[in-house]
Amino acid sequence: MTEYITQHMAEFWLVLGFVLLAIEVITGFVSGIFLFAGLGGVLTGGLMSFGILPETWIAGFAGTGINSGLLTVALWKPFKKLQNNEPVAKDNSSDIIGYQFVLKETISSTDSVVTSYSGINWRVEIDPAFNIQSINKGQRVEVTSVEVGLFKVKPI
Numbered sequence: 001m002t003e004y005i006t007q008h009m010a011e012f013w014l015v016l017g018f019v020l021l022a023i024e025v026i027t028g029f030v031s032g033i034f035l036f037a038g039l040g041g042v043l044t045g046g047l048m049s050f051g052i053l054p055e056t057w058i059a060g061f062a063g064t065g066i067n068s069g070l071l072t073v074a075l076w077k078p079f080k081k082l083q084n085n086e087p088v089a090k091d092n093s094s095d096i097i098g099y100q101f102v103l104k105e106t107i108s109s110t111d112s113v114v115t116s117y118s119g120i121n122w123r124v125e126i127d128p129a130f131n132i133q134s135i136n137k138g139q140r141v142e143v144t145s146v147e148v149g150l151f152k153v154k155p156i
Contacts (some may be wrong), residue, residue, distance in 0.1 A: 009055035010048035013064065017041025036075075040068030094146040100156060103141055107153075108134040115151070127152035 005012045020038030029035065044063035047053040053063050096117070103124070105113040109132070112125045126132050127144045132155065135141060141153040 010045050013041050014045030036068045036072045039071050040064045043067045096146050099143045106137045122151045124151045127154050130154045
């Protein structure tokens with residue numbers, strides 16, 4: 001097996017790079033380590049395929065490390081920019097908007113509660129657009145917007 005890999009070093013680094021990229025995708029793009037190491041491995045395999053790097057273990061490890069570092073420096077800001085931390089626009093397309101229910105606990109502008117709807121636990125917060133400080137237990141409310149796992153409500 002080692003002899004086969006040594007004879008096909010470029011392919012080894014390409015496959016290793018793609019495996020690392022697959023791990024990054026499967027884990028949900030959480031660390032970036034696998035992303036940049038995978039890109040470094042693919043680039044190293046490509047450079048070996050074109051004869052730019054020699055097909056040796058030292059060149060493979062060094063190339064992958066250096067390429068990973070250079071790609072990290074080059075791509076860090078563009079990738080960070082893609083994550084733009086702008087607030088998500090209010091979702092008015094959901095059929096849940098307009099749903100009414102009775103609060104089982106009091107909520108305030110600083111405290112939320114959890115309610116179950118359609119088998120899912122949803123956090124319930126006061127919609128800041130209505131400038132209300134609290135809504136008492138037993139009050140009927142209406143969902144005004146929906147985010148992931150969150151109902152924003154107003155009293156009726």
